[in-house]
Amino acid sequence: MFFERVVREDASLAGAMTRIAVIGAGPSGLSTVIALMRRFHRPFEVWMVDAEDAPGAFGDGPAGTALTAEPARDLSVLPDRPDDFACWLKTNFLSDGTVAALRGPQDLHVPRAVFRDYVMARFGEALSLRRDVRIRTIRGAVRHIGAESPGVRIGFLDGESAVFDHAFIATGFGIAQREATSWRGAVAAAERLSQQEDPPPLTLVGNGPRLAAILLHLRARGFEGAIQVAAAAGRLPQPHGRGYDGAAFGDPPASRSLRDAFRYIRQECSTAEARGGSQWQAVVDAASARLSVVWRNLPQAERNHYRRHLLRLHRHFSVRIASDVHRRLAAEFQTGRTRFVPSCDPKSADENTIDCREVPSARALAGLLGYHVATLSVDDCGHLLSHGAPLSGLSVVGAIASSLRPGPFTFAETVRQAYRSVLAAPLSDPARMSRG
Structure with a gap:
């Protein structure tokens, strides 16, 4: 899936365009680009960079049939309209009232392909209003991110590099463990083991929504072999409960402990x-x-x-799955075909061990920057800091930000981070504008 909107043939406009990189083409990256189109009111060009996927690919294939980890009430890409996805669902799928009469759309967990369609619809609407925006998608693995006066230089594994006025790192959970790779590996391993007379167990490493979706997908495809779940926690992913009621809290302590x-x-x-x-x-x-x-x-x-x-x-x-998925998962473990085993390192395991982890890797981000992970943090506005000082031209959004700075592990928080980062990024300074 490739998108590109060419700016009007205006030399002065082209010379004044701000050049922005968004590393990650999943929900976090798309939310960041939508925030840019809605809140940054200058001509700009965005490169959406992803090592594996085009924008919206998170809803393709078997991953698209898996249910969203969060209910519709928490999946709006517009922070000023928190019920936007629920309303979109009602308009496009529940207009006859058949489902809505039984259960409000805000409580539904829907296939990720449906959520993808919603995100891409809002993406297209925002782009249609910005004739001064060019968007390119780039498939390439990032090797290095470094300061460039002014701006930031991104180097790719193939040896190429490009300079940007600003970069938003919005890689979700994919910077270390690629989701598409997990799905392909699990399906291929299950097919291979099914053809063997006395196959060894299939081992899935992880304990989150991705693990739950892949495990249930393999069973739905008819895989009858033994499955081992290697997870440090040794327990099932947690189900959702009632929504947070917004209780008031007292002032936090001034302590630094x-x-x-x-x-x-x-x-x-x-x-x-x-x-x-x-x-x-x-x-x-x-x-x-x-x-x-x-x-x-x-x-x-x-x-x-x-x-x-x-x-x-x-x-x-904090990161949970739909209650229905939790019940199906618990029933699967009760059959005895699936059981927990001690955690293992998938890098040193055999071909029947599949990495389904979703842990955002702050260490991998530090490696791209050439910094020690212990020196990195993120402030309220998404600026990436080293030893408390902002790194020029860099903002962090989504799961990576939440691995550097605690807070709600929700998509709604990712969207809020995206808008805060866009509004706080020093993109309107004429001295930082690209010169063609």
Whole structure:
């Protein structure tokens, strides 16, 4: 899928265009480009760079039949219209009231292909209003990201490079483990094992929505062999509960201690739970919302402690799957054909071990930049920081941002990050404009 809109033949306009890179062509990258078209009111050219996929490809193939990890109420690409996706669903699929009468569209988990169609529809609408925008899609793996005065230079594995006024890193969960690779590997391994007389187990590494979708897809295709799930947590992905009720919280502590921050969060969430009878999911969501508030008071050493010891646990309880998918997954484990085994490193495993992890790799991002991961962080506006100082020309959006700075692990938060990053990026300074 390739998109390109050519700017009007106007030499002065072409010379003044801002050149922007968006690394990642999934939902995070598309949300960032939509935010640019809606909030950045100068002519610009965007390169959407992805190592494997074109924009919208996250809804292709078997991955497109999997249900969205979040309900419709949390999947709007327009932060000023949080019910936009639910309304789009109602208009395009539920207009006769058959489903809406039984269950509100805001609570539905839909196939990812449907969500892709919605995102691309909003993408096309935003582009139709911007005749001064050019969008290119580039398939290429990024090898290096470095400062260039002014702007940033992105180098690719094939040896080519390009300079941009600004780059938004919006790789989702794909910077280290490619989703399309996981699906292809799992299907190919299942077909290969099905042809063997006494096959070994198929091992899937992971414990999130991708693992759940791939496992259930293999069973739906008729794979009857043994499946091992290698997960450090050793438990099923968590189901959704009722939505967060927005309980009020007291002022966060001025302490610069992670221990004090979590003591405050635990106390405030316990109070909210006792007051409103909230489900544990709402309590975790409340804690996630408060983490981003207390984060700004913590020194880098405490932030690194969170990333090393608490991030994985926090994400496990924050990123969830549809309740129906959770029930199907639990029933699958009860059959005995599928069981948990100790975690393993897929890089050193055999061809029957498939990496289904979704962990955003801050370490991989640090490698692209040539920095040590312990020095990196992200501020409220999405600026990428090293030792607390902004790195020129770089913003971070989505799962990678949430791996560097705690907060809600939701698509709605990704969209908010995209708009904050676009509004805060120094793109309107004439001194930073590309000169052709």
